[in-house]
Amino acid sequence: MTDHALFLAAADEILGSRGLTRDPDLIEPWLTDWRGRFHGQAMAMASPASTEELAALVRLCVAHHVPIVPQGGNSGMAGGATPDETGTALLLSLRRLNTIGPVDVEGQKVTCGAGVILQTLHEAAEAAGMRFALTLGGKGSATVGGLIATNAGGTQVLRHGSMGALVLGLEVVTPDGQVFSALTPLKKDNRGFDLKQVFIGSEGTLGIVTAATLKVVPAIARRVVIWAGVADVKTARALLLHCEAMVADGLEGFEILPQASLEAVIDHVPATRPPLESGHPWHVLIEVVSDRSGADGLQERCEAMLEAAFEKDLLDDAVIAANETQAEAFWQIRDSISAAERARGPAVQHDVSVPVEAMPAFIDEAVPRLQQAWLGTEAIAFGHLGDGNVHFHVIAPQGTDGPTWHSGDGKAISRDVHDLVTRWGGSISAEHGIGQLKRDELARLGDPVQLDLMRRIKHALDPNGLLNPGKLI
Template identity: 45%
Template sequence: MQLQQLLGAAHVQDSTAGSAFLSDRHHVYHGQVAAVVHPASTEEVAALVRVCVHHRAPLVVQGGNTGLMGAATPDATGNSVLVLLDRMNRIRQIDTDNDTVTVEAGCILQNLQDAAREAGRLFPLSLGAQGSCTLGGNLGTNAGGSGVLRYGNTRELTLGLEVVTADGDIWNGLRGLRKDNSGYDLRDLFIGSEGTLGIITAATLKLFPLPKARSTALLAFDSLEQAVAFLSHARAGFGAELTAFELMSAACLALLRQQFPDGPQPFAQAPQAWFALLELSDNHSAEHARQSFEWVLGKAFELNLLADALIAESLAQSAALWQLRENMSEAQAREGRNMKHDISLPISRIAEFVRETDALLQAHFPGVRNLTFGHLGDGNLHYNVAAPLGQSVETHMAHYAALSALVHRNTQALGGSISAEHGIGQRKRELLAEVKSPVELELMRRIKQALDPRGLLNPGKVLP
């Protein structure tokens, strides 16, 4: 009732049975809420938090509901207020001389990309869910995607934030500054905290010049070691022009051919085990990009850092190559559920990790099929494991916990992370307790206690 007075009756839903907000997109996590609210401004969010503090009601913020860790799904108590920022989706300002944009958290990523392009600038965050995910979600999870190699994660793209604190105060930290050393870095603490430390309502983000030309190639490698050595060569030769380096195993390409028989079929007969989609962004011209390609790839062939290469000769061919990468999740989904592991490793340990972990899985779970792909340039593997041929998905998935424990143990042993870009949410909360030291967990708990002493912000997420 108080919420309706605050936000207007039209913007508060009390009856939410069957609502899509209550489950994650893969229908793994389900919750209940006391109300779903749609505040229209930062001031309304602040007032809302104060009402919730008064009633000791937890707040869960949800963006495009595209996350994979259950971070935006409320718990089962039904006490929470679910906050949707869909009415706070304005682009407040684009400053082309400063190369910044200030945008509200409810803005859909693709809308921001489009607005930047219209202003003659690039907003480089790019990921599969960009048509429905929101900037608030990207900030809450420090989203990665396929442009990280050149432009960094969401954190590196962010200069300033506006946050409503757990007390219902507004912190205006919307600074468009590239250098600012005036006190503790609150910004980066809120980014990636998955709604557990504050509610991000707006951000000031970096923009970049639009590249003049983009070139794409699909590369074939005899081994993962060769792909890693090529990457090092390509970083030196292309420098910051190298904007994507997306790894796909031969098994992934085969699955794509099978699930998308009408899609592109490059390297269908190739004997190589590994492939990578390489993208170059050039400030000069298409001709210049082609010269760079010839120069770096030619040298790579000479040095035996590359087995084969397919260079897109047109925008259509480039789009076809990217389509492979973009169809990857769907191809896997069509085949049936598999075990997903979003992990990162030092790039120098990746070949070793894959070799050892693949072998260990075969020893313990004979016949499982690795469908490994990911952002090799960032050390980020989507180390997915499908059922052995002929085994039912249900039988396979029954081993999820045991198999994942093995994958995560090896990740940890080689200095990697159990979550590269998907976050922790509720899914990896208990796992966090296993992989983090007591010192790190204690530091995190103290920060949570300091910024959300009542524990009302997204309870049950992130911290074990």
Template identity: 60%
Template sequence: MRNSSNFLDAASSILGEKGLTDDPELLEPWLTDWRGRYTGRALALASPGSTEEVVALVRLAREHDVAIVPQGGNSGMCGGATPDTSGTALLLSLRRMNSIRAFDHADRRVTCDAGVVLQTLHEAVATEGLRFPLTLGGKGSATLGGLVSTNAGGTQVLRHGTMRALVLGVEAVTPQGDVFSDLDPLKKDNRGFDLKQLFIGSEGTLGIVTGVTLRLVPAIADRVVGWVGTDSLESARALLLRCRDRFSGALEGFEVLPAQCLDVLIDHIPDARRPLADAHPWNALIELVAEDIADVPALRSGLENLLAEAIEDRLGRDAVLAANEAQAAAFWDLRENISPAEKARGPAVQHDISVPEARMPAFIAKVGPVIEREFPGTRVVGFGHLGDGNIHLHVLAPEGADKAWVESDGARVSARVYQLVTQWGGSISAEHGIGQAKVGQLARLADPARLDLLRRVKAALDPDERFNPGKLVALAKGTHPH
């Protein structure tokens, strides 16, 4: 890097008074990831107000050999938006770029700046009788640029897919300071590669997403939410298959959590109540949605009948339907607060993994005991999106362990978990990305052809590794200039 003072002076002239700071107190909240596992340093925090300012800043950084670490809402789970400890990288926040640029009700699409917060988008499109069908626990802070860059998932993937399925167009600034603009989607376009897909899930390593066009769907008139206690994950999967057959397009959510998770949630959330009177080894949360209010009674009676049949067939022990929207929201609050509740309980290593959907029950049943046997004192808790095979596998530290356990024994636990996931034909990252937390595991376990292609794409678009260095994939030489 050349003279940092010259760079900062020039950057300040581009971004203005609100657009750049190197004040340690203002920087401090953005230098540690959400889980508190990674803390870095940065040359400064840049907050451009437009795509044009991002372009000018990227070109300036290229001229001065400065690396850039893009950051959305800083709610990621893998340290993908945290700079390293060198203090030479520029932290780039797009939170000032928070405008909804265009709304097309007829085509059910919306074009937004990358800094728009997910919850803000939900509220904005709701006034038009539409919705963006992706939600997650961090919706109050997660930005659209971050969601695109990590190909976020959430609890509605079962029906609507991940961000990759919901993104119609992307605007991004390349490492060379050019603008790739593909915000006006064509239903037919055979001009070669679908280039926008390069930026979706690339974690800011190939380009800085500055704008996005998203697919919207009709707002729901109402929903029917049920909670079921079961003896096993196999029974829960059988129940899922029945729901799919019976309700097809109305089934929007099917989540599972074990008794251990529910116990922690009840302790963690003030005034939280158990949905069922008795404890059950596993719990399933089911959501059906109706876009026409006239369809709600049939959905409700249909789910009541299905659950009665399931109990009769011993697929469930007990079940309840939410009596109103407040109770439905309370059921979902339990599901969405698992991660913060587990975090409050003490040290643990968390694994956002996937296996082929049909193998999920067997994976949980077999892998959990293996980890607990090989690492005495640990406890394995698995929960998540049964319908799409995405498991959140938390391994809790032994009693009395402190935070240091995560980086010592916890690292060995994670390596073993990822090895087992790979053996089962799964992925070490289902929806949270690779970041810096899993970059070494990806290099160790990925199919060689996949890893080679990832590196070739990175080398072609960002050969100097100036965009988010040390994240997702490093070039084969294993070094970068920052």
């Protein structure tokens, strides 16, 4: 037998027929990334049923020099889970590692496999009267392992942090097939640096997350959702600080969008309508929550917060959602921005962050600068003001041919945006990761010292370069 055949036979031995497939029909759906930007090939797809199976498989891959591309729900935004086109890699699905332990209400935690889907985790937490406080558009497919590997964000980061902040314990298969197990959380542990942190956000290049113990919090007993119109982003930021001071830890979401984004949603998404009567340069969506049961005066506190904001000239108009239906309608507008934009034509999208306090000045500089440099385009910034993270989209001039524009002007525009963000001390990836989409941009713009250190750690843990090659660094 060839080495290739020997490898497959041995892998089959470890994984069994459910755990290894070479059927192109079964593999094909997983070879293209969610946004359809990247397409690759794989020699086979492995789906181990346990950490032990996976560890044995990794040791086999090392012996046969087979590259491994780990994949969760395949709904990442940066092509981090798509193999290259050589077909030499083994596609590794973690989706069968989908056990979910009992929710520990008292300890506020739950241990689950890397393949557990975010939506399933939400439901398990809810059934126990608790909540897993991270959510995002791809929750129906995104897995715990993928969320950890990319340190994913979302709309609740303001209060609860990104995925990494919710990881209390971690189990990882290392690039040489050992199991690093730190699932039992210790609140205080001073035996050296926190090794878990090396794997969180490493996009499967340093180890394969197999399970995690995650933090859960009490379910929301009541929420108040507010829509406000403001004059500019600077005022929106002042309003944010005002809200933080008045409702402290109850502030769960603070999203901004410009009038143009609101209009695009109203125009292109059926059954949406503007929350306020008149237009405003910028809009703010605020969510304040309480996990205390019973009447704790949340509505009154929010009304007082808005009243004080009016008095300080921090907003021009505002409305509190009268009920859950209206609250959902407000959020639907926010969640429809990207869809509405797609209806308008091609756009390049950037997921960028700058220091929180610099965001108003950054937007004020970046929007006109891009529009002037690229005539006919429209630059739109919206999203998580409280996290210093906006989605900065540049929409092509009307009538542009998408594919041509994306590979030409679109690429150049992205470089301009990333240059600008770097000059502001920001990040070219705030919550989506680097993957293969931004790998070259990271190499071009990243701090050379930081990249050098990251590469050394990569080489130390994965000297053969078998784990998710071509991603991140």
